[in-house]
Amino acid sequence: MIKKRITIKQVAKEAGVSTQTVSRVINNRPDVAPETRQRVLQVIDELGYRPSHIARSLIQGRSRTLGAVGYGLEYFGPSRTLSGIEQQANELGYSLLLSLLRQPERNDVEQLFRHMLSRYVDGIVWAVPEIGNNRDWIRQEIPQLSVPVVFLSTQPRPNQSVVAVDNRSGGRMATKHLLDQGYQNIGLITGPLDWWEARQRQLGWQDALKEVTTENNLVVEGDWTAESGERGLHQLLEQRPDMDAVFVCNDQMALGALRSARQRGVRVPEDLALVGFDDIPESAYFYPPLSTVRQDMVELGRCAVRELGRMIEASQQDKAVIEPKTILLQPELVVRESSVEISRKVGE
């Protein structure tokens, strides 16, 4: 049952060559005589030999492994992102060392980094939302850090590589769409405002309304949950009975808002139009189907890993360190019934 690991030495002995030659074979080096190669390959097969990645890592100081730090896997976005990260890492020939944060607000970054570095990760994808000042460590830690890091969904910073969805643009799209449909008083249910992404969506809403009066009582802060969306809409409608549309900053809260509307006898979209954010698979089946802003989280993850791969390559070749980039992915408006003028006309 307890198999002893078969080493390059045993293969070498069995094949009557040096370990070097075996090494050359398993690394597909060209400078091996075809027959020798054949023989070695056969012995490898017979013995069931498999190279030790660990030994290689030790020598080369790199492990072909990427560290991924995530948060909130229970939500739709983050799990898609991780999926994208894994896919791209895999395609680039990297393994993934996964760590999940439980308290994204204040994280013991130092220890986490140490942990990953002690495992010789070649780079790190930081897929944790920027909340409060949970990025303050960057300035202190990063300069001493010996591997490239890419940040996801983070406010762009000089000298850092960041990949994010353009939430502001998304918020603008959603709001502009509502204006285009003829709605006048457009409320906002935000995410928790210590989240950078939530603030960006709010800014987008403001952008779109800039020429219209932007009043304070059109905004309520939610916490991403359906429950907060339900409460949020109640409150908003109390404050502003004349409100005829709301940009709700994620689909879950929009679902809550939908219930809220139903309970108050407010028809969507006839009396009130709603646009969400995220395009979770369920939102097409809400009642009514929810207009929303789709962000391609899988692509976000892939994109981050691609960028990280580039940085790793560059640092390996000791070229001038690659210029940190900020990549913004554009979201896409998905129009469904919860915001469509045509229903509105019919309804009124």
Add this chain to the structure above:
Amino acid sequence: MIKKRITIKQVAKEAGVSTQTVSRVINNRPDVAPETRQRVLQVIDELGYRPSHIARSLIQGRSRTLGAVGYGLEYFGPSRTLSGIEQQANELGYSLLLSLLRQPERNDVEQLFRHMLSRYVDGIVWAVPEIGNNRDWIRQEIPQLSVPVVFLSTQPRPNQSVVAVDNRSGGRMATKHLLDQGYQNIGLITGPLDWWEARQRQLGWQDALKEVTTENNLVVEGDWTAESGERGLHQLLEQRPDMDAVFVCNDQMALGALRSARQRGVRVPEDLALVGFDDIPESAYFYPPLSTVRQDMVELGRCAVRELGRMIEASQQDKAVIEPKTILLQPELVVRESSVEISRKVGE
């Protein structure tokens, strides 16, 4: 910028001791003089030394890393499960090497295992649903495998450790609940029947109906998507206009069924009761709120890792190899409005 790794040697030299002593200190061995320890610790701190996990793994033949193989992270269940796996692994002091399968039906298991073993994982959590015969490899591969493996959501097999939710019991609960509420003709929208879990839920439905006639035209096969739930209910209602309740095998399909009912003017639960499966966060906000069967996927993952940890310990100590266990987690019925008799009475 390019930091050279600080080694135990440098620390030893700086502290005026041998590398051994340093090793003892960083491993918290008792046999070091207090003063020596102090000195070494101080040098470690000054130099910013961090032990290399890789070197340790090479020597000890273990890496304190668990391999996790997953699938379908974009769905609610699997991502929760992974979250649980990561949590428990972390608490037990293990890192996680993550691999995601893209085609769960036919997977190149061999290569994946090799990959993980070459990285000296101490054990593997196989969190891929059992679909078709994508477990056939077990008999061939496992005996030769040198590390413990725990299978999630897999049909229990002799000599394998399996942790799964009791889907059959869940199906029974859901159906029995509908019977208890006085519904008579209870249909079924299943998941894809090449999934073991889907078949189990179906068996649960059959169990509950065993004394009632179980007719074939009460069953439709879905594919877990809302769309298939929508189609499924249409078809079922065509076939059996007398049907007054349906157990829908996941919440997404139930959402589709809800729409289907609405479109046909069928009231839920007055004309038709619905029970789902999973208890995704949204289902409490469906219209009407969905009764469902909750499974604790986080606990599933945790439980699997705990079991794996035990197996690893045992194999390390070379005790008689631990007896493979099958652990079944019980799901829990969550009753909401989509199946409640009281509404029914009111409605009729």
Add this chain to the structure above:
DNA sequence: ATGAAAGCGCTAACAG
């Protein structure tokens, strides 16, 4: 309580 030697499994840098 501490140190010296050996080596985990492999590759880099030379030689030949």
Add this chain to the structure above:
DNA sequence: CTGTTAGCGCTTTCAT
């Protein structure tokens, strides 16, 4: 084309 010699960073003997 192939072999030799080091040594990655650490721990495990076994001394002392």
